[in-house]
Amino acid sequence: MVKPICDTLKELACFDLVEVARPRCRKFETKSFRARAAAEEFNRHADREYVRLHQDHIPVIDEDGERVDWESLIKEAVELNYDSVMIDDSRLPLEENIKITRAMVKIGHSQGISVEAELGAVMGHEKDPLPPYEELFRSGKGFTNVGEAERFVEETSVDWLSIAIGNIHGAISGMAKDKKKIEAKLNIEHLERISERVKIPLVLHGGSEIRLEYLLEAIKNGITKINIRTVIRQVYEKDLKNGLESAQEAVSRVVRSLIKGYQIQGNIERLRR
Numbered sequence: 001m002v003k004p005i006c007d008t009l010k011e012l013a014c015f016d017l018v019e020v021a022r023p024r025c026r027k028f029e030t031k032s033f034r035a036r037a038a039a040e041e042f043n044r045h046a047d048r049e050y051v052r053l054h055q056d057h058i059p060v061i062d063e064d065g066e067r068v069d070w071e072s073l074i075k076e077a078v079e080l081n082y083d084s085v086m087i088d089d090s091r092l093p094l095e096e097n098i099k100i101t102r103a104m105v106k107i108g109h110s111q112g113i114s115v116e117a118e119l120g121a122v123m124g125h126e127k128d129p130l131p132p133y134e135e136l137f138r139s140g141k142g143f144t145n146v147g148e149a150e151r152f153v154e155e156t157s158v159d160w161l162s163i164a165i166g167n168i169h170g171a172i173s174g175m176a177k178d179k180k181k182i183e184a185k186l187n188i189e190h191l192e193r194i195s196e197r198v199k200i201p202l203v204l205h206g207g208s209e210i211r212l213e214y215l216l217e218a219i220k221n222g223i224t225k226i227n228i229r230t231v232i233r234q235v236y237e238k239d240l241k242n243g244l245e246s247a248q249e250a251v252s253r254v255v256r257s258l259i260k261g262y263q264i265q266g267n268i269e270r271l272r273r
Contacts, residue, residue: 001236002038004252006045014259015049017084018042019056019227022073035073039080052083054116056227060100061091074104078111086116086162094148101156109157116225119152120144120164122205130168133182137166143190150197160225162203165191165218169206169230181209181230188217195222203227212261228258 002018009016020038035055042053055077058070074085087104089097101117108115121142123130130136144163153161166186184206195202201224207215208230215226232254239250 001232001248001251002041003045004248005232005255006042006047006051008252008255008259009050010047012256012259013050015051017052017054017225018046019054019229021056021229022058022062022068035076035080035082039077039082053081055082055085056116057086057088059088059091060096070100070104071107074107078107078113082113084108084114084116084159086118088118088162090118090121090162094152098152098155101152101158105157105159114159116160116162116203117152117156117158118162118203118205119149120162122162122164123168133168133184136168137185137187140187140190143187144194146190146193146197149194153198153200158200160201160203161198162205163191163194165194165204167204167206167210183209183211186210186214186218188214188221191218191221191223198222201225206230208232215262231258 005016005018020035039053046053055074058073058077059068060070062068070087074087077085085104085108087101089100092100097117097119101115104117105115123136123142131141136142142164144165149161149163152158165188166184168182168184186204191202202222203225204210204215204218204223205227207226207228215223218226232251235250235254236247239247
């Protein structure tokens with residue numbers, strides 16, 4: 001998927017990140033998390049004026065409840081000149097999350113690399129089925145705690161913070177991975193409270209199938225990075241049966257559509273104001 005993403009971003013003169021995530025590599029027929037292979041493929045196609053390489057979701061405890069050698073995986077990405085990395089300690093108690101994230105920040109910053117972390121529970125990767133989405137949203141289950149977010153940022157010096165405000169990940173295993181993702185909502189009021197207390201860029205994981213009006217409001221209230229993977233992966237896999245070229249053309253179409261949709265809706269919002 002790397003080539004059509006890189007080519008389309010350059011064609012549209014837009015900037016974005018290509019992200020390589022351990023959970024997806026393990027669940028989608030890739031037998032190992034190959035940071036080197038991904039970096040080599042990226043470097044063949046990327047114009048770094050328009051796209052950079054991000055190592056996403058390196059967990060301390062993964063979606064299957066297994067401990068992960070996170071430090072070696074992140075150090076590998078640092079050595080391969082990834083531009084940024086994400087340590088995901090969100091399944092840990094707050095104190096341990098702070099401790100490990102602080103250590104990761106030290107590693108990344110020593111090499112001039114930005115570090116992302118997560119606080120709260122962006123659900124969707126768990127082995128068991130999720131409760132009904134509306135029930136999750138109403139209860140605020142997993143939402144990032146405002147006070148904890150402020151403390152977390154102060155004590156870790158992390159560069160970006162991934163938060164949970166109603167967003168969920170697309171499924172990464174089983175039959176659900178091919179189904180249309182739930183259309184999630186965002187609690188913008190909760191985002192505002194976090195943004196007022198946390199003075200760093202905020203990240204929204206699970207960006208596929210969130211309506212544009214929610215995303216634009218989120219951007220106005222502190223979200224500076226939106227992860228979109230499910231919709232791109234699904235069109236790629238669907239078209240791959242027709243050959244690699246067909247799958248790459250499908251990826252290019254959906255990337256172009258997403259970017260133009262943001263631009264058009266964003267311009268409409270600006271005209272309204």
